[in-house]
Amino acid sequence: MITLQSVTKTYNAGRPNAVTALDGIDLTIEGRAVTVLKGPSGSGKSSLLSVVACMARPSTGRVSLDGEVVSGLPEHFQTELRRERFGFIFQRFNLVRGLTVLENVMLPAAPLGQPFGELRARAMDRIEALGLGPRAQTRIELLSGGEAQRAAIARALINDPPILIADEPTANLDSALSETFLQIVAEEKARGRTVIMSSHDPRVWGADCVDRVVAMRDGRIEDAPAQQEPQP
Numbered sequence: 001m002i003t004l005q006s007v008t009k010t011y012n013a014g015r016p017n018a019v020t021a022l023d024g025i026d027l028t029i030e031g032r033a034v035t036v037l038k039g040p041s042g043s044g045k046s047s048l049l050s051v052v053a054c055m056a057r058p059s060t061g062r063v064s065l066d067g068e069v070v071s072g073l074p075e076h077f078q079t080e081l082r083r084e085r086f087g088f089i090f091q092r093f094n095l096v097r098g099l100t101v102l103e104n105v106m107l108p109a110a111p112l113g114q115p116f117g118e119l120r121a122r123a124m125d126r127i128e129a130l131g132l133g134p135r136a137q138t139r140i141e142l143l144s145g146g147e148a149q150r151a152a153i154a155r156a157l158i159n160d161p162p163i164l165i166a167d168e169p170t171a172n173l174d175s176a177l178s179e180t181f182l183q184i185v186a187e188e189k190a191r192g193r194t195v196i197m198s199s200h201d202p203r204v205w206g207a208d209c210v211d212r213v214v215a216m217r218d219g220r221i222e223d224a225p226a227q228q229e230p231q232p
Helices: 045-052 075-085 101-112 116-129 145-157 175-190
Strands: 002-011 019-029 034-038 060-065 086-089 163-167 194-199 212-217 220-223
Touching: 002 045, 019 045, 019 220, 034 045, 034 175, 045 163, 045 194, 075 086, 075 101, 086 145, 101 116, 101 145, 116 145, 145 175, 163 175, 175 194
Parallel strands: 034 194, 034 212, 086 163, 163 194
Antiparallel strands: 002 019, 002 060, 212 220
């Protein structure tokens, strides 16, 4: 469970160009469920994801993970937390050009010091599970859009994180690829992962795998209905 209490986030605080991206956010995100943040551009969705995932500190307020306040931890502890607890799927994938699919997937686990052979085998398991086995040695820039997204998902899962963070994951995908992505999300939810996404895509809001949609506008929560009860 992730809890935000009175969270604000102001960029360039104290300057003429100060911008308040989050304004008094109180929110509880349940574990082992899919939560979607929706809202127009500039509503604060990405900033909220960054604060939840310890990629940015709130200006005020607290963020707790499973009852432990994490927003005030020293940076090296937050770095370790990000590596162990979160997997990230970015809108533009952020894969490293010039490296192969396998090399990209292995990157987030490299600092953990696992023996190379074990890490490579684990990365190949992730790649093959997503149907990319024949492309493992292909450089990222030679992949199709759907293949690049699956590579990004495999990379996000390499450390077996309990929480997946996805920022506008279908923004650059057509309908078929969006549906494929949502099927993967449903599979990861079934495995017990928590998935938190930002999206302005109605296909995402209405997906069967989504438990809760939180509407945002101007840095505030506009509507946050409780998590739906699981279907019998």
